[in-house]
Amino acid sequence: MDQKNNCRSILSGANGFYFPKIIMIHQFKMNGLNVVIDAASGSIHCVDDLAYDIIELSASQNKEAIINEMLRRYCGVSGIDEEAIREVLTDIESLMEAGKLFAPDLYENLAEDHFASQTVVKALCLHTSHSCNLNCGYCFAGQGGYHGERELMPLEVSRKAIDFLIENSGSRINLEVDFFGGEPLMNWEVVKKTVEYARSIEKEFNKNFRFTLTTNGVLLDKDVIEFSNREMDNVVLSLDGRKEIHDRLRQTMNGKGSYDMVVPKFKELVEARNGIGYYIRGTYTHYNPDFLKDILHMADLGFAELSMEPVVCKPDEPYALTEDDLEELFAQYEMLAVEMIKRKKQGEGFNFYHFMIDLTGGPCIYKRISGCGSGTEYLAVTPGGDLYPCHQFVGEPEYRMGSLWEGITNENLQDEFRRSNVYSKPECRDCWARIYCSGGCAANAYHATGTINGVYEYSCKLFKKRLECAIMIKVAESFCDEN
Numbered sequence: 416m417d418q419k420n421n422c423r424s425i426l427s428g429a430n431g432f433y434f435p436k437i438i439m440i441h442q443f444k445m446n447g448l449n450v451v452i453d454a455a456s457g458s459i460h461c462v463d464d465l466a467y468d469i470i471e472l473s474a475s476q477n478k479e480a481i482i483n484e485m486l487r488r489y490c491g492v493s494g495i496d497e498e499a500i501r502e503v504l505t506d507i508e509s510l511m512e513a514g515k516l517f518a519p520d521l522y523e524n525l526a527e528d529h530f531a532s533q534t535v536v537k538a539l540c541l542h543t544s545h546s547c548n549l550n551c552g553y554c555f556a557g558q559g560g561y562h563g564e565r566e567l568m569p570l571e572v573s574r575k576a577i578d579f580l581i582e583n584s585g586s587r588i589n590l591e592v593d594f595f596g597g598e599p600l601m602n603w604e605v606v607k608k609t610v611e612y613a614r615s616i617e618k619e620f621n622k623n624f625r626f627t628l629t630t631n632g633v634l635l636d637k638d639v640i641e642f643s644n645r646e647m648d649n650v651v652l653s654l655d656g657r658k659e660i661h662d663r664l665r666q667t668m669n670g671k672g673s674y675d676m677v678v679p680k681f682k683e684l685v686e687a688r689n690g691i692g693y694y695i696r697g698t699y700t701h702y703n704p705d706f707l708k709d710i711l712h713m714a715d716l717g718f719a720e721l722s723m724e725p726v727v728c729k730p731d732e733p734y735a736l737t738e739d740d741l742e743e744l745f746a747q748y749e750m751l752a753v754e755m756i757k758r759k760k761q762g763e764g765f766n767f768y769h770f771m772i773d774l775t776g777g778p779c780i781y782k783r784i785s786g787c788g789s790g791t792e793y794l795a796v797t798p799g800g801d802l803y804p805c806h807q808f809v810g811e812p813e814y815r816m817g818s819l820w821e822g823i824t825n826e827n828l829q830d831e832f833r834r835s836n837v838y839s840k841p842e843c844r845d846c847w848a849r850i851y852c853s854g855g856c857a858a859n860a861y862h863a864t865g866t867i868n869g870v871y872e873y874s875c876k877l878f879k880k881r882l883e884c885a886i887m888i889k890v891a892e893s894f895c896d897e898n
Contacts, residue, residue, distance in 0.1 A: 440517065441847035442471060445887045446753055451516075452886065454847040458515040459774065461890050465495055466503050474517070478504055522850075523838050534833065535585035537788070539576055540795040540806050543568045543605055544597035548633050549673060552664040553700060553726050553734055556597065561797075561810040567602040568798035573609040575819045576796045581620050583822075593627045595795075595806055600634035610646050627651065629696075631665070632677030635684060644688040652681045655697040656709020656723075663702060664734065678716065685718060694768060696722040700734035704743040707751050714758075714765045722768035725877055727859055736873065745880045752884035756891050770885040772851065786853035790816065790832025804832055807858030832857065835867050842870040848879050 439454035449467040451460040462470065468488065472481050482500050489495040510516035546565040547554070580590055592613065594606050606628070613624045628643055629651040643650055654677065655661040662672025685693055695718045699706035706723055713721055725744075728735050736744070751767065758764050787793060790804030797809055800819040808814040817824040835857060837849040846852070855874060863871035 439520065439845075439847055440470065440474065442467060443883050445749060445883060446756075446891065448887060448890055450883075450886060450890055452847060453516050453518055454850065455520045455522075456514055456516075456518040457774070457850065458510075458518070459886060459890065460510070460516070461893075465489065465499070466506070469500070469503050470507060470516070473507060534788075534791045535587055536580060536583040536792060536794060537587050537589075538591035538593070538793045539580050540593040540595050540793070541568065541573055541576055541599075541609070542596060542795060542797050542806065542809065543573065543594050543599045543602045543609075545798050546601055547596060547598040547631070548601060548668070549598070549631050550666050550668050550670075551631075552666075553698060553728055553732070555727060555807060556809070561597075563810055565597075566798045568605055568796075570605050570608055572796070572798065572800045572819065573605055574612050575800060577609065577613045577616075579819045579822075581616070581622060584622070588621060589623050589625065591625045591627070593629065595629050598631055598634070599628060600630050600639060603634070603639065607642060610642075614646075625649075629653070631673065632680050633667075633673060635677070635680040640680075640684045640687055643684065648692055650684065650688070650693045652677075652684070652693060652695050653697070654678065654681060654695050654713060654718075655699070656703070656706065657712045660703045660709055661697075664698075664700070682717065690719060694720050694722050696724065696768075698724050698726050700726040701736050701740060702734055704736075704740045705747060706744075707747045707754070710751060710767065711754065714763075719765040720768075721765055725874070727862065727874075738873075741873075741876060744877065748877075748880050748884050752888050756888060769881045770888060772882070772885045772889070774886075774889055786836065786855070786857070789857050790829055804828075805858060807856075808861070831867065840868050840870060842875075846875075848875075848882055851882050852878050 441452040441454060443450055444467075449462050449464065451462055451467065451470055452458075453460075465485065469481055469485060472484060476484070481504065482497060485495070485500045486497060507516060511518075542561075544567050545556075545561055545563065546567065547556075577592070580592070584590055592609075594609075599606055610624075610626055613626075616622075617624050625648040626646055627649040628647045631653045653665070654674075655665055658672070658674040661674040665673050667673055667676075681695065695713050697706075697709060697713070699709065703709060710721055710723055725736055726734060730737075752770065755764065755767060755770070787805075789808075793805060794816070795803045795806045795809055796819065797803070802816045802818055802823065803809045803811070803814055804816060814828065815825065816828055823829055835854065837843040837846075837852075837854045840854055843849045843852075843854050852875075855871060855878065857867040859871040859874050860869045861867050863869060863873075
C-alpha cells in the first residue's frame, strides 16, 4: 500500500504530552490495512508495517532496544535502515505530544459527575401488546408474553405513559416512544390513538415526539403502512434472512414459516417510505453462523438498512451460539465489511447497523461512559403500567422500578443503573473498546452473570470484532475520498 507517511492519523483526539501508567492501544490488521487505535483520545491511525511494529513495542521497550529489534526484523528490506526507524520514532513522539497516541484516560472522574447529575426520562418503550401471532423459538419474551399472562395495553395506560414522559422529561424537547411487544400490531388502534394523543399535546408542552414501531409484519396492511409512513420516524421489521433460515424459528402458531407472508409486505412498506427511516432486523443463531449469506440475501431483496443480532438465550438451547462458532462469526463480519466496501464502490451500498459509527461527532462523553440510559433515561412500560429498566427486564420482579401512577419507587435500583458504567466494571476499565461499547448491554450482563455490572464475555468478543470492522471501513473510505 502506497502511503506518504509511516504513521497517518485518520482521526485526532485530545492535546497534551503525557506518560501514562496504563497504555490503551489496540492494533489490528484487516483488508490490507494496519490500524492503530488510541483508546483514550479516540485517535485512529493507519500505518505501514514498520510503524505498526514499532508502536507495538513502544509501550514496553526503550528506543535503542526498538531500533535493534527493527534492524533485526527488517534486515535486508529495502528502504528500512536505522535512519528510517528513527524517523518513525520521531513521528510517534510527535503524536504522543499531540495527545493522539499513548494518551492517558481523562474521563474517569466524569463517571461520578454523571451519577451526581439529575437525569430526566427521554424515552419510553411501550409494551402495547404482551401477545404475539408468531411462535419464534428464540424469543426472549416467551413468544411475546414475557412468561406471564397475555394482555394488551389499554388506551388509558398508553395515554398515561405519554403524560408520564412529558412530566419527567424536564426541559428536554425531543422525546422518543417505541411501540413494542409482543406484536404491537395486535393492538393497532391503541397505537394509533396514542400517537394522535401525543401529537395533540406536544406543542402545548414544547415537546417533539419521535415514534418507532417494531413489527414481525404479519398484520401489516395498507392502513398500517400509510399511518406508519406518516407518523413513525422509524420502523423496525423482523426478518432473519434466507427463507429456510427465517422459517426455521420464526413460525406461526400452526408451525408454518412466515417468510412468504411478510417479505412482500416489508417491500411495500419500505418502497412507500422511499427507503428511509426503517431497519430490517434479523437474529442469527447456531443454525446460521454463516449469517453473511442472510445479510446479502436481504440486501439483494432491495433492503439497504440492515441489522443482524446474535441470539441471546440459555446455553443449553440447540440454537445457542457456542465458543466453537466464534471463529466463523469473526470471519463473517470481516467478509461483510469487505463486501460492503466493494458494493459501495459499485453503487450498490447498504448500511449495517453494527458498523455505523461516527468518529468525528457521535455521542457525548457522558453517553459513551454510561451507555444506553436504561433504568434512568429510558424505561419500559408494561400493559398494566409497571415500569422496568428496559424491555429485556420485563417479567423480572426484582427489576420492577415503579409504575406510571406511583412514579419511580425503587430508587435504589435506579441508582444502581445510574452508577453502572465502564468504570464500575473491572473488565471494562482497561478495555480498549470501552468508549465505543459504553459497557455493553445491562440486560445481557444480568442474564449472563446475575448482575448488571457483570460482563457478558461472548457479546464483548463479538462487539470488538464488529468495531474493528467498522473502523476498517472508515479507514478504507478515508483513502478512497483522497484518491
